Amino acid sequence: MQEQVLEATQATGASSKPAQRLFIPGPTDVAPAVLEAQTAAMIGHRSDEFEALFAKCQEQLRRLAYTGSRVYVVASSGSGLHEAAIRNAVGGRVVCFVNGAFSQRWHDTAVGCAKDVVRVDVEWNSAVKPEQVEAALAEALRDGPVDAITVVHNETSTGVMSPVKEIAAAVRAVSPETLVMVDAVSSFGGVKIEVDEWGLDVMLTSSQKALALPPGLSFCAVSDRVLEKASKVTGRGWYFDFLNLEKALKKNTTPSTPAISLMRALSVQLDRIFVEGVDERFARHQRLAERTRQWAIEQGFALMAEEGHRSVTLTTVTNTRNISIKQLNAYLAQQNMEISNGYGVFKDKAFRIAHMGEVVDADMTRLFSAMEAFLASQS
Numbered sequence: 001m002q003e004q005v006l007e008a009t010q011a012t013g014a015s016s017k018p019a020q021r022l023f024i025p026g027p028t029d030v031a032p033a034v035l036e037a038q039t040a041a042m043i044g045h046r047s048d049e050f051e052a053l054f055a056k057c058q059e060q061l062r063r064l065a066y067t068g069s070r071v072y073v074v075a076s077s078g079s080g081l082h083e084a085a086i087r088n089a090v091g092g093r094v095v096c097f098v099n100g101a102f103s104q105r106w107h108d109t110a111v112g113c114a115k116d117v118v119r120v121d122v123e124w125n126s127a128v129k130p131e132q133v134e135a136a137l138a139e140a141l142r143d144g145p146v147d148a149i150t151v152v153h154n155e156t157s158t159g160v161m162s163p164v165k166e167i168a169a170a171v172r173a174v175s176p177e178t179l180v181m182v183d184a185v186s187s188f189g190g191v192k193i194e195v196d197e198w199g200l201d202v203m204l205t206s207s208q209k210a211l212a213l214p215p216g217l218s219f220c221a222v223s224d225r226v227l228e229k230a231s232k233v234t235g236r237g238w239y240f241d242f243l244n245l246e247k248a249l250k251k252n253t254t255p256s257t258p259a260i261s262l263m264r265a266l267s268v269q270l271d272r273i274f275v276e277g278v279d280e281r282f283a284r285h286q287r288l289a290e291r292t293r294q295w296a297i298e299q300g301f302a303l304m305a306e307e308g309h310r311s312v313t314l315t316t317v318t319n320t321r322n323i324s325i326k327q328l329n330a331y332l333a334q335q336n337m338e339i340s341n342g343y344g345v346f347k348d349k350a351f352r353i354a355h356m357g358e359v360v361d362a363d364m365t366r367l368f369s370a371m372e373a374f375l376a377s378q379s
Ligand SMILES: Cc1ncc(COP(=O)(O)O)c(C=O)c1O
Pocket: 025, 026, 077, 078, 079, 080, 102, 152, 154, 155, 156, 157, 183, 184, 185, 186, 206, 207
């Protein structure tokens, strides 16, 4: 273990880490030590060894999420936890704020679970604001209580980051019993999210984004209030039933067979994260975001996301120079790099540069110089 941590320390330094290949908003590059951790021999999941692994990761996950409650670890992608949150926390009505493709997905999941859903549309490329939440919730409350609201912290489709701390405060001011459910799929691990302090009842995320793990695991910080609610909600299913997960978590295990290899990877990556230092990690993400925004402006592009609410983990650049993003990516591929096209309707109208997970300044320098060479070849 000590050796792995040592290797981790070295790996966070710009000079010794492999050059970043993926500047897409997930999956992101995974450090060699983390990839390697997956190749260890299997162990039984009802063993002392697995329970120790689970307990160690649980403690670190809670620290990273700034919560004293619990963080469930589930073998599914983040979308599974969209469904889990709805099935466990919503018996009656849920208000879903939609300002992009992933908040729309969470809304669609709630509809798919046959809940009573109030949809509140917020312009894409704009953040969900606490005032909008307060007004929409007050309006919804006229027709009866609201069990929960859903909001996406970092809309990966647009590169907008919504102020979830202030949103949670707004919810509490209008309807203290309404649960606050936050998707932090593309921000957790790159941005400080203080689950308990901010009063987030559900904070869910996936492994393959800013945590820089392989896809396949998802994590969910859940408050006591949610468990209390879940005990009164029917139709929770089994696999994602928080009460099942809680019972197992108390015994440092999962109800069904866990993804042991992925959990080994998780353990090594959590060590690496704490070796780097969480504040340093968050500062690195902030610095890379600012640098990317500045670069885009200097190159004559515009930024698509609303000012003051731009993502810290990815930057969405409006394609004002009308370049071919397909050709750009073909050019970058020759140097083993890749960025993302605009999402859905923004295809070719925008492109997205992710700067999350393992990315360091030297990676951005390499990407920007390749992009500048491509741009020069176009003019
Ligand atoms: C903000 C956000 N929410 C949810 C999801 C869905 O996550 P997953 O692909 O892990 O199911 C994504 C995926 O990109 C996302 O960016």
